[in-house]
Every structure is written in C-alpha cells, then in structure tokens.
Amino acid sequence: MASIYLDHNATTPVRAEVFDAMEPFFRDRFGNASSIHRYGQDARSAVEEARVRVAGLVNGRPGEIYFTSGGTESDNLALKGIAYARRAYGSHIITTNIEHSAVLNSCGFLEREGFEVTYLPVDDYGRVDPGQVADALTDQTTLISIMHANNEIGTVQPVDEIGRIARDNGVCFHTDAVQSAGKLPVDVEAMHADLLSLSGHKIYGPKGVGAIYIRKGVEIEPTAHGGHHENDVRSGTENTVGIVGLGKAAELAAEEQERECRNLSWMRDNLEARIRDEIEDVRVNGHPEWRLPGTLNASFPGAEGESLIMSLDLAGIAVSTGSACTSGAIEPSHVLLALGRDPRTALGSVRFSFGRDNTMRDVDYVMSRLPGIVSRLREVSAASAAQVPV
Ligand SMILES: Cc1ncc(COP(=O)(O)O)c(C=O)c1O
Known part of the structure; x- marks a missing residue:
C-alpha cells in the first residue's frame, strides 16, 4: 500500500x-x-x-x-x-x-x-x-x-x-x-x-x-x-x-533553506491547482503569497475533516485537520474561525504539509484518491442530513 x-x-x-x-x-x-x-x-x-x-x-x-x-x-x-x-x-x-x-x-x-x-x-x-x-x-x-x-x-x-x-x-x-x-x-x-x-x-x-x-x-x-x-x-x-x-x-x-523553499512551493502549488481544478466548492485557507512554502490548508464544505483524514489514511496518505476533540465533541479550529470561516467549513478542512522527501508522484497519488473521497463523504453527509427528523 x-x-x-x-x-x-x-x-x-x-x-x-x-x-x-x-x-x-x-x-x-x-x-x-x-x-x-x-x-x-x-x-x-x-x-x-x-x-x-x-x-x-x-x-x-x-x-x-x-x-x-x-x-x-x-x-x-x-x-x-x-x-x-x-x-x-x-x-x-x-x-x-x-x-x-x-x-x-x-x-x-x-x-x-x-x-x-x-x-x-x-x-x-x-x-x-x-x-x-x-x-x-x-x-x-x-x-x-x-x-x-x-x-x-x-x-x-x-x-x-x-x-x-x-x-x-x-x-x-x-x-x-x-x-x-x-x-x-x-x-x-x-x-x-x-x-x-x-x-x-x-x-x-x-x-x-x-x-x-x-x-x-x-x-x-x-x-x-x-x-x-x-x-x-x-x-x-x-x-x-x-x-x-x-x-x-x-x-x-540553514544550508538548504532556499532550495527547500522552492521545492516545497512547487509541489504545494501543483497540488493546490489540481484540487481547485478537480474538486468543486473548495476554499483554500491562508494567504496566497505570504504563506509557508509547503503548507496547503483547504476546506471541503460538506465533507467532515476527521472522516477525510481517516479515509485518506486508509488510502495510505497521512494529513491532518486543525479541529480538536474536546469532551467527545469535535471543535472547529480556532484559527479557521478567526479567519471568519463558518463552523461547517472549518470542520471540513484538511492540512497538507510537504517535506523534503515528498515528490510530485505523491501529488499524483493524492489526486488519484482525494476527489473520490470528498464526493463520497459529501454524499454520506447529505444523506444523513436528509434523515434528520424535523
Ligand atoms: C507554531 C508552533 N509553536 C509551538 C509548537 C510547539 O513545539 P513543540 O512540539 O516542540 O513543543 C508547535 C508545534 O506544533 C508549533 O507549530
């Protein structure tokens, strides 16, 4: 795997x-x-x-x-x-x-x-x-x-x-x-x-x-x-x-910072562009320019962050979400709320952070799995919302 x-x-x-x-x-x-x-x-x-x-x-x-x-x-x-x-x-x-x-x-x-x-x-x-x-x-x-x-x-x-x-x-x-x-x-x-x-x-x-x-x-x-x-x-x-x-x-x-920065940016920008292209209703969190080179935080409203992390993990991809589990309830990230994201968007967020051992093949693999996982989780959450009695 x-x-x-x-x-x-x-x-x-x-x-x-x-x-x-x-x-x-x-x-x-x-x-x-x-x-x-x-x-x-x-x-x-x-x-x-x-x-x-x-x-x-x-x-x-x-x-x-x-x-x-x-x-x-x-x-x-x-x-x-x-x-x-x-x-x-x-x-x-x-x-x-x-x-x-x-x-x-x-x-x-x-x-x-x-x-x-x-x-x-x-x-x-x-x-x-x-x-x-x-x-x-x-x-x-x-x-x-x-x-x-x-x-x-x-x-x-x-x-x-x-x-x-x-x-x-x-x-x-x-x-x-x-x-x-x-x-x-x-x-x-x-x-x-x-x-x-x-x-x-x-x-x-x-x-x-x-x-x-x-x-x-x-x-x-x-x-x-x-x-x-x-x-x-x-x-x-x-x-x-x-x-x-x-x-x-x-x-x-110190010796490698410049090269590292270029390489991380290149992979991150590629992943970001492909996510925007291939997945509907995505919001990227963070500044377009003033941002760490390897960090991409994206919200996929309607797909819950913890489930995204677990599904990606099952596919062999380790990423994280900013949400915290407090007393059994999943709380949206304080950072995303401070940016003005609504709790639903904040809860559907994933952070991808690249490092020196990643390659563009990793981006290809993520993109072979992520769109399917997001649409499946959105369907599940839409179906369970439809079942909630009024
Ligand atoms: C911005 C920032 N400050 C502080 C820390 C804490 O560092 P440490 O894990 O070495 O205690 C972290 C760790 O995630 C961090 O990201």
Whole structure:
C-alpha cells in the first residue's frame, strides 16, 4: 500500500545525518556538560558547537541561544519570563487570536495572574495588521508576541514591521518561528526580535529539544530553577544528545533553506491547482503569497475533516485537520474561525504539509484518491442530513 507522509507541520523524521551526529552521544560520549573532567569537556564542546549552529540559523550570536525541551517550553519561557521580569514596568501583553496553544495558554495563565492580554484579530487570510498592533500599545505594554508563520494555514506575519513598532516603543518582541525555521529566512535582526522560539522536530531533528533566542541585555525570569545551567535561564542538565541533533539539523536547514523553499512551493502549488481544478466548492485557507512554502490548508464544505483524514489514511496518505476533540465533541479550529470561516467549513478542512522527501508522484497519488473521497463523504453527509427528523 502507498505510504505518503504529508504532515510535516506536525513533525518531521530525523535525518540520517542528524541521527549519525547524535549516535556517539548515546554511547561513549555520554558526559555531563557541567562536569570538569574530559567526558564533561567533550559534552560541553558539543553543546557549544550546536549553539553556534543554531545561532547561525537565526542570525543571532551563540551567547543569545538557550536550549530548551522544545517549542512549547520556549514559548512559555518567552511569555512568562518577560511578563514577570518586566512586571514593575507594566502588565499588558499583545498577541493574536491565531497563535499556537503554547502561546495562547501561556497568555491565559498570565491573565489569571493579573496580566492583561490583547488578542488581535486577523484578516481573511490570517494576517495581522501592524497598524492594529501599534494602536493596541498602552503605557503598560511590555511584550508583543506574534508568530512568524502559522502552523495550520501557513500564513506568514509582517514580523519585520511589527518588530520595528515594538523596538520604537521600547516593548519586547517575541516571535514563534517553530514552523518557519528551515523553510523561510529567519533573521532576528531583520525582525527586530528580542526573543524567538525554535523546535528540533520540525526541522528534521529530534523531538523534545528546542531553543530560545534571547537578545543580549533582555532580562528574563526563569521558569525552571535549579543548578544554573544555560546561564541561569533554563536549569537542568543539558540534553546533549538532543542538542547535538538540533545543532546538526539547524546547520543543514540553514544550508538548504532556499532550495527547500522552492521545492516545497512547487509541489504545494501543483497540488493546490489540481484540487481547485478537480474538486468543486473548495476554499483554500491562508494567504496566497505570504504563506509557508509547503503548507496547503483547504476546506471541503460538506465533507467532515476527521472522516477525510481517516479515509485518506486508509488510502495510505497521512494529513491532518486543525479541529480538536474536546469532551467527545469535535471543535472547529480556532484559527479557521478567526479567519471568519463558518463552523461547517472549518470542520471540513484538511492540512497538507510537504517535506523534503515528498515528490510530485505523491501529488499524483493524492489526486488519484482525494476527489473520490470528498464526493463520497459529501454524499454520506447529505444523506444523513436528509434523515434528520424535523
Ligand atoms: C507554531 C508552533 N509553536 C509551538 C509548537 C510547539 O513545539 P513543540 O512540539 O516542540 O513543543 C508547535 C508545534 O506544533 C508549533 O507549530
């Protein structure tokens, strides 16, 4: 049976080069990077080499990179770390209503702690208006947190402009670049970013490791207290194996980003054009130009998203939907609702996300199955709607 993975925004496989770089650190090179002896020194030099590589991916300096357990922890650290460190100056945070739950739920926590959060709306394509960011600033604002690219629809935000507004107003700017790193240029200088989140498993590195960029001079309150690791920003014995993997993945991502972007766009655009051609009543979610190269989110109203995912899975195609199952009921994605989609359209949405191992043959195979699956599910849902007693 076919086995086509089109869910790279959820996670990516570990590249062979990354695995090879990590392997010795599972075995002989097992030292604790804080130990003084040669085992420790060996681990320390591997961690510092990885720091240089991660810094290179975002155009930061190695001393501004701190390793974490992934994107979720980096987002939590950015939001809570700045909110508490700057509490004496103000208690207002600006974000958008389409952020990843790591940001939205950190904001919810901070609201319960007495902070005030403004959730900015986005337009039909999922873009936030920098003018609205400027208008939302108050003399209490200490932090703006707006993602570089959205994980569900791929829309890329005008982060350079937003960062400039933050800089001009003496406010910290954090951006979640978990989805954009390796696919688009990520440059903390161009973005005027003070903090930036990254994750290993989205760039063909291992799961459970990530990094946060914190601009030199920006004070942050740690969320984990302990043995003063990572310059006291993130205590806990360094995950040397994971960090080495993240470093290698970052190095490869930086080298290959341009080519990767072209290839992903080419496959995604082809799939999008064929879906529009061959399937009726389709709506593509996300910005036509300002979008991650490999992401295609499409709504097929009348065909329920979960059933689409399951039918595609049975045909050997792995994709995902943004809907979440909460207390047994399937909820439409908060991102699609924020774009103004009605719940029925939002529930009939599928995200295809391409990666470096996909080929145009995968697009052909998807198109040999998808139109039939969509029309069958539409018929089923029309038939069951007709049976509902009035
Ligand atoms: C935009 C974004 N931020 C944060 C995260 C969380 O990253 P991690 O899985 O490394 O905790 C994800 C993961 O899907 C993401 O897409």
